[in-house]
Amino acid sequence: MFVTHILFIFCAISRVTSEIKISDEDYKLLPPIFHIDPYDKCLQENKTFCRISIKLSPSKNKTKIWNLIEETKISKRFYNHDELYYAICVENGQKNETLSELYTNKFKNASLRATVVEINCQEHKYEIKTFDILVLTCIILYLLLILVATLYHLKTPNGHKFLILFSPWHNFQNLKRNFKQRNCEKLKCIQGIRFYTTVLIIFCHTFCSYSGGYIANTKYLEDFPQNFIRHGLRNLFVFLVQTFFLVSGWLLSYNTFKIFDKTKRGDFFKYWCLTFLNRYLRLIPPVLLMVSLGTSVWIYGSFHGPIKYVYSDREYERCQRSWWVIFLFLSNHYQQHDMCYFTNWYLSADTQLYAISLVLLIIILKFERLRVRIMTIFLLIGIFIPSLVAFFYELDIIYRITPENSKNNLFQSFEFSATYTSTYSNMATYILGLILGYVYFRLENRPVFGKKHFVLLWYILVIGLPLSVIIISSFEFNRVASALLAGILKPLYALGIGIGIFGMSQQIGGFLKSLCEWKPALFLGNVTYSTYVVHFGIVFSRTALATKPLPVSDYVLFVSFVEDTVWSFLCGFLMHLLVEMPASQLQKMLVPKFSHGSEKKIKK
Known part of the structure; x- marks a missing residue:
């Protein structure tokens, strides 16, 4: 009863927000939030692979799709469907304005305007440095120590107390x-x-x-x-x-x-x-x-x-x-x-x-x-x-x-x-x-x-x-x-x-x-x-x-x-x-x- 009373009191002072429901049919109208183009194909064609962020806005008066998007921004259980995250293959030198126009045309039937707010084509170039060689050397030496300790322990179970510590x-x-x-x-x-x-x-x-x-x-x-x-x-x-x-x-x-x-x-x-x-x-x-x-x-x-x-x-x-x-x-x-x-x-x-x-x-x-x-x-x-x-x-x-x-x-x-x-x-x-x-x-x-x-x-x-x-x-x-x-x-x-x-x-x-x-x-x-x-x-x-x-x-x-x-x-x-x-x-x-x-x- 104590637990029930506590729950009742807290539920009574809680903020209850109206639940938003979007049918499966309506949900299919929304643009996908995430998309990834074929990566290997892009590299084979010597193009650039980029991650872009797209911000959507209505191109005309508010439509049904835009009203649905605005509803998703009200409830915490939804993604913000006016923000899209795409990983795409682009022509070298292609700029934000060109991509914005491209996606605006893509979402034309939904009466949505697309603006590419961020584009990141960076790829981290890994180079082997002295520290990396040192780490690899230490790992190899430690594995060799484990191998030697294991063989030593199997041969001499009561051997050197420090060496056998490294025997698995x-x-x-x-x-x-x-x-x-x-x-x-x-x-x-x-x-x-x-x-x-x-x-x-x-x-x-x-x-x-x-x-x-x-x-x-x-x-x-x-x-x-x-x-x-x-x-x-x-x-x-x-x-x-x-x-x-x-x-x-x-x-x-x-x-x-x-x-x-x-x-x-x-x-x-x-x-x-x-x-x-x-x-x-x-x-x-x-x-x-x-x-x-x-x-x-x-x-x-x-x-x-x-x-x-x-x-x-x-x-x-x-x-x-x-x-x-x-x-x-x-x-x-x-x-x-x-x-x-x-x-x-x-x-x-x-x-x-x-x-x-x-x-x-x-x-x-x-x-x-x-x-x-x-x-x-x-x-x-x-x-x-x-x-x-x-x-x-x-x-x-x-x-x-x-x-x-x-x-x-x-x-x-x-x-x-x-x-x-x-x-x-x-x-x-x-x-x-x-x-x-x-x-x-x-x-x-x-x-x-x-x-x-x-x-x-x-x-x-x-x-x-x-x-x-x-x-x-x-x-x-x-x-x-x-x-x-x-x-x-x-x-x-x-x-x-x-x-x-x-x-x-x-x-x-x-x-x-x-x-x-x-x-x-x-x-x-x-x-x-x-x-x-x-x-x-x-x-x-x-x-x-x-x-x-x-x-x-x-x-x-x-x-x-x-x-x-x-x-x-x-x-x-x-x-x-x-x-x-x-x-x-x-x-x-x-x-x-x-x-x-x-x-x-x-x-x-």
């Missing part, structure tokens, strides 16, 4: 051994949740690889919100990453309180430095490999296509300019419009929140009597800042993955940064993770769900909170309500996940617990970081490699999602064995780590 077979055995040991942990469900969240993030990006590219049947994406399941999935996409922030905060908090539970308080600065250093070094190796590939010619220079410049070549140019920002983990704020390897925004936000949270936990440990107040204050700050930003800039409660936002790549806009990728917009969830980690630390060995009505309440909150957030986010609200919701929806969604984790650690949950602790999910949960790092290039390769507008449907989307998931986890698994695990084990041997239970808190 040795790492695979360690992975299986660690999996069996962790199988008895109370929080093992977290690994399963990581796996399922990563799978859903891949699905989100599979969807975006179509919505952000040249597609054939634009009506499919415009009708996406008409189906409540599709619409719910699209809203869910923007909340998925909150699970990672929650879990990161939870584990940091739990481990910190556990370290200092039976240890003399002190050396907090050393704790911050060593903990952050180990975290930083653990994240870097997979990112280093992806950035090296992204800033060299070996991937981007190995293929060509009609719209490659729009996606791959520009990504290469961005990485050439701003690769160094990635290693400072500032990509979500510093020159976000020029971000190299887009998914790095999450690593940046998470690293910043990790550093801030370490300071906060040290303050809490110094002033234990005030810990509840301190955590509450920081949680309220995490809610208040995004609400304040949303109010002053009149932002929506979430960033909506609409066709128009995707077409114009507004994922690097101020609105996207303010509502999704910024550190402050994810702070509340991270602080909530710290709070739940502390709660779990205090109640780890105490039964909480002894009574049936507590178990029932657990199910209601675990299912009801995320579901309520998804439903509420389907509506648009007035300025004040939007500002309020912008701050509380993300932590509310994460709270439902957190309550779920806590309950499963207390051995309740039935089917949900079995699903999250399914052994394949737990095993693949170990490779989710490498999978996350590598999946973006795999998924969006279809967008850059398209030689004609991509057909999309439920079936196509599902098949593409399965393919993307399989390839992403396969490459993630290989990266985990070949890069992440050797670097992690080497780090443990060489870098000191803060330990507890002894007067010397540094274990080497």
Whole structure:
């Protein structure tokens, strides 16, 4: 009943806009938004291949077709059908005016005037430089090291401890051994949740690889919100990453309180430095490999296509300019419009929140009597800042993955940064993770769900909170309500996940617990970081490699999602064995780590 009342209240204050409907017959009258000429044929004829943007306007008084176009500009679920994006073969030296006249004649029967507002015939010329040779040399040498280590390990299983770290077979055995040991942990469900969240993030990006590219049947994406399941999935996409922030905060908090539970308080600065250093070094190796590939010619220079410049070549140019920002983990704020390897925004936000949270936990440990107040204050700050930003800039409660936002790549806009990728917009969830980690630390060995009505309440909150957030986010609200919701929806969604984790650690949950602790999910949960790092290039390769507008449907989307998931986890698994695990084990041997239970808190 509580959830029902909340939904009723929010729906009552939402802005309801009249839904625009365009019949299939009328939709066929509209000019196609995307078009790609035969690329290879154009090159064979020694012509120039260009990407053009066309702006349509009525050539006479408003006609039926123009009225339909104007209607599409009213609703967010439509593309703006007065803007066309064509990749075409042109005669050398052909100018905008000539092309405008050409397309005006083409749309003459529709009484539309075409104006070419942008023409881009640029093709990035890749040249092998010293850096590219250095990257290739390092990769070849590293692969040779792996080969030598593998042969050495097979011949001498207990050989040199540093050399065998680079043996994939040795790492695979360690992975299986660690999996069996962790199988008895109370929080093992977290690994399963990581796996399922990563799978859903891949699905989100599979969807975006179509919505952000040249597609054939634009009506499919415009009708996406008409189906409540599709619409719910699209809203869910923007909340998925909150699970990672929650879990990161939870584990940091739990481990910190556990370290200092039976240890003399002190050396907090050393704790911050060593903990952050180990975290930083653990994240870097997979990112280093992806950035090296992204800033060299070996991937981007190995293929060509009609719209490659729009996606791959520009990504290469961005990485050439701003690769160094990635290693400072500032990509979500510093020159976000020029971000190299887009998914790095999450690593940046998470690293910043990790550093801030370490300071906060040290303050809490110094002033234990005030810990509840301190955590509450920081949680309220995490809610208040995004609400304040949303109010002053009149932002929506979430960033909506609409066709128009995707077409114009507004994922690097101020609105996207303010509502999704910024550190402050994810702070509340991270602080909530710290709070739940502390709660779990205090109640780890105490039964909480002894009574049936507590178990029932657990199910209601675990299912009801995320579901309520998804439903509420389907509506648009007035300025004040939007500002309020912008701050509380993300932590509310994460709270439902957190309550779920806590309950499963207390051995309740039935089917949900079995699903999250399914052994394949737990095993693949170990490779989710490498999978996350590598999946973006795999998924969006279809967008850059398209030689004609991509057909999309439920079936196509599902098949593409399965393919993307399989390839992403396969490459993630290989990266985990070949890069992440050797670097992690080497780090443990060489870098000191803060330990507890002894007067010397540094274990080497």
